[in-house]
Amino acid sequence: MKKVFLLLLLLLTILSCKENKKSSFVKDTTHEAKIEALLAKMTLEEKIGQTNLRGVSSRATSLPTDLKESVRKGNVGAFLNIMNLDYVDELQRIAVEESPNGIPLIFGRDVIHGFKTMFPIPLGLAATWDAQIVEKSSEIAAFEASAYGIRWTFAPMLDIARDSRWGRIAESPGEDPYLATVLGAAYVKGFQSDDLSNPYSMAASAKHYIAYGAAIGGRDYNTVDMSEQLLRNVYLPPFKSAIDAGSATVMSSFNEINGVPATGNEFLLKDVLRGELQFDGFVVSDWDSVTEMVYHGYASDEKHAGELAAKAGLDMEMTSTAYENHLKELIKENKVTIEELNEFVRNILRIKFRLGLFENPYRNKEHKGNFYAENHLKEAKKAAIESTVLLKNKQSILPLSEKTKVAIIGPLANAPHEQLGTWAFDGEKEHTNTPLHAYQKASTNFMFAKGLGHSRDKSKKGFKEAIDVAKKSDVILFFGGEEAILSGEAHSRANIDLPGAQEALINELAKTGKPIVLVIMAGRPITITNIIDKTDAVLMSWHPGTMGGEALYEIINGIESPEGRLPVSWPKTAGQLPYFYNHKNTGRPADSVNFVSIDKIPIGAWQSSLGNDSHYLDAGFTPHFPFGYGLSYTTFKYADISISKETINFSENLEVKVSITNTGKTAGKETVQLYIQDVVGSITRPVKELKRYQQVFLKSGETKEISFQISAKDLEFVNHKLVKAAEEGKFNLWVGPNSAEGLKTSFSLKK
Missing domain, CATH: 3.40.50.1700 (Glycoside hydrolase family 3 C-terminal domain)
Structure with a gap:
């Protein structure tokens, strides 16, 4: 029997490695036997305890006795916002030394763009278009925060944001899914390092799953209603990238998607996240988002909310107490199965093992965080x-x-x-x-x-x-x-x-x-x-x-040059919002030739005399500044765009070359951007989509040839049949300094 188990474990390990071949991250399955052994010893109450994320005020002057007793009984799995180091040490000691199975706690905190040394807000970091800067910022944040015993951060936020009215655009990677996928992976790598058991690292939490940034009117917590194609083509890719990079946890969002709150959405949490993306960490709710399903009108009461979250596959509940108060009864009533609870606990324990908490549960008191260190x-x-x-x-x-x-x-x-x-x-x-x-x-x-x-x-x-x-x-x-x-x-x-x-x-x-x-x-x-x-x-x-x-x-004062590029379109007025560069063309696309502004309409004009296309009379059809835009203290000239072939098949790469010359008097860095348009599709396609970019430093008068590789995989999208595939046809391609400018060429894709 033991040999059979070992062979099965080896097979699972091989399959896991094969599953992640496309990613540099390989899932660690070495702890599965330990998880099962521990699970077999746990009581029902202790299992439910692992699903509870609790906290106290950062300003608390003492630890409540009942809270310590809950930890002692194994009724708490993790804490957030415990910033008193004595409390961190005491709670972990009770969990490891006095609870029935000695399962360590995870301490979490919103470490979003720095801990003590604060970096630019995430939207600002996105404006660097630089994955190395993003990775370094999160690496330093983890190093500093881990001095407080914080081994879990509620970041990165990967919500595509197309509406600047939304307050949480500040935390987002911007409006473009490709840029967000690049930066999302960098955040995860920086927070978690190459080894999650590194005591100076933190478990990342890809949030808010999903489409939180698409709330109606840019009003936080509001309704999201969108097609599944849009969800998969724009909002899902950053999460896939973070999971492929090894994100230990995922946070469900406050919002509903097409009538079903994300926290109780079985299709998104099980079918997509677990089934398609092969996520094997744990999913935590956002603050009270389980019980907020009652206010959504999706759950009748706290107990029903707990049932819905559990059936959807939510592993851990943040701050609210639907699981703590009702899971035992729900299991007794056969509304939730013990195996479903076991799976929650497996997922949570898996991350605790990967964090190395069973071997090293306590914070390193010699690690002071090097707050505000010179290199930080x-x-x-x-x-x-x-x-x-x-x-x-x-x-x-x-x-x-x-x-x-x-x-x-x-x-x-x-x-x-x-x-x-x-x-x-x-x-x-x-x-x-x-x-x-x-x-x-x-x-x-x-x-x-x-x-x-x-x-x-x-x-x-x-x-x-x-x-x-x-x-x-x-x-x-x-x-x-x-x-x-x-x-x-x-x-x-x-x-x-x-x-x-x-x-x-x-x-x-x-x-x-x-x-x-x-x-x-x-x-x-x-x-x-x-x-x-x-x-x-x-x-x-x-x-x-x-x-x-x-x-x-x-x-x-010219000691340095501004090097940022906009990660979002900059509106002329809030009335243009939501606005995003990768919009559809519509049947009546606006253009500068036919556009008639409000001030140029003749008095008494006949209704049909206006340019009947998609625009605002008083704001036009373009943003104030386009996505990708940013000036420098020097100037750059694009020339000689070329492609390796006019037609490629589904197994070939297209090489794109362009020459960039610094035509100004000072050295500078240019962010060279490549956009593609699928001219005709089985569903209508965006006017442009960012597919690649490179940053190049040029001395005054210097010219460099920049090369990009594009394959059929870069042309894939999810169609009306929910099949992700590239389609034959013509594609327009631009290389330029932003989404509104650039040299243009075309190519075709054929079988």
Whole structure:
């Protein structure tokens, strides 16, 4: 019998390796026998205990006696937000030394874009288009957080976000599924390292599964209704990438998808996640999302919600208590089977074994995290520089010369807390390097007047001082945007203009005749249509994190160049939203030749005289700045696009080449982007889709040939029959600096 078991275990290991051949990550199945042995010893109550994720307030001054007793009985599987190190140590000691089977706890925390050393918000990290920066940011976050015993983070967020009104766009990788797949894998690798048992690593949690970013109106927690084709073609790929990279856990989302909440969605959690994607870690609910199914109108009460979540395949319940209160009874009533519960426990134990918690359950007290270490700050500064997007640079006003006398004005010029951005629970404003700090450190020629107390400030009492300072300067640096609290979870905005009296102050400053450089710190694209003509340059720095001030100083003064590219389309007005570059063509696509704007419509015009195509009369049909856009301090020329063949078959690769020349006076980095359009499909296809990109550094006058490889697999999509396949036909291809520009060629795919 033992030989049969060993042969079976070997076969499972081989199959697992074969299953993941396309990924660099290979599933570790060596703990399965230990899991089964442990499972056989556990009581029903202890099994249910593993499914319970509990927490106490970060500000708690003592551990509740009943909570410690729950751990002692084996009735808790994991904790979140335990930030007192003595509590971490005590709870783990009770679990390992006093609970019936000594099963260790996992301690989790929202470590989203840094722990102490804060990196740019995830949307800012996405603007780097650099997987190495993303990986390094999450590696440093894990290293710092693990000093607190945190071995599990609720990141990365992989929700495709097409609506800048949505507060959680700040946490997203942007609007494009290809870019999100590249960055999603990098996050997982950085958090988890190559070995999840590494005590300086954390288990990742790919969230929010799924389509959370498609909430109606950009309102958080709202309804999602979409076709399965759209779900699979746009919203699923980043999760597949993260799972292929080995993401230990997945978090279900708050929202419903086509009438069924994600937390109780058997099709998504079992058929797709377990069956198709072969995920073998555990699925945790979002905060109270199990019992929120009652409010959705999908469950009648807490017990019913627990039943629905269990039948759907949810392994662990965050904070709410439907499993704790009702799973035992549901099993007794045969509404949930013991084998279903056993599977939840297997999945949870599997990750605990992979984390090495059974061998090393306790945090390393000698590991202090190296908070704000020099190399951590260096990487955070690099990320802030490479995430900053130059949107406008009239007459190359930037970079400024050393002799320029600047007026530093605006509510975010010296706002150390706001600069850290959303989900910066453990960041400390005392360590934030603000733009004002950077200028003070450099001892340059500047004057400072805040003008507004905070981003929402509507008082004009500070205007006079700001205007007086502006008049004495050569250039105005206006640091505006939105406070950290205005983006993130539950912080959606209907109007995404600069809040408060910022526009009014900019208009007054413009009257001085001094050039204005607008530096935006925000968790989303901010509509600046009303005031962009009053500015000479615009820099988008997102919420840049701990080292944002020094990064911006070096960019503004030409020590470094802004290298970011937009990971989302930048709208002219919130009325355009949702907006995304990879939209469909429609039967009446808008174009600049036939478009008639609202101001050009003749009075008394006959209805049919207008250009009858898909546009807004007052906003047109293009964004303010397209996806992939970003200027540099130099210029680049694209030339000589070529393809290896005009027609390829399903087993051949297409090689695409293009020459890039730095035609400016300074060295710089260009993000070369390749887009493809499937001209005719069995379902209508997007006008363009990002398929590849490369970043190339060029000296002034230097030319390099860039090469891309495209295969039939890159042309696949899920069709109306829910079959993923490439189809024969013509394809347009562009290589350029963003989604709206580029050199064009075409090729065909044939069997």
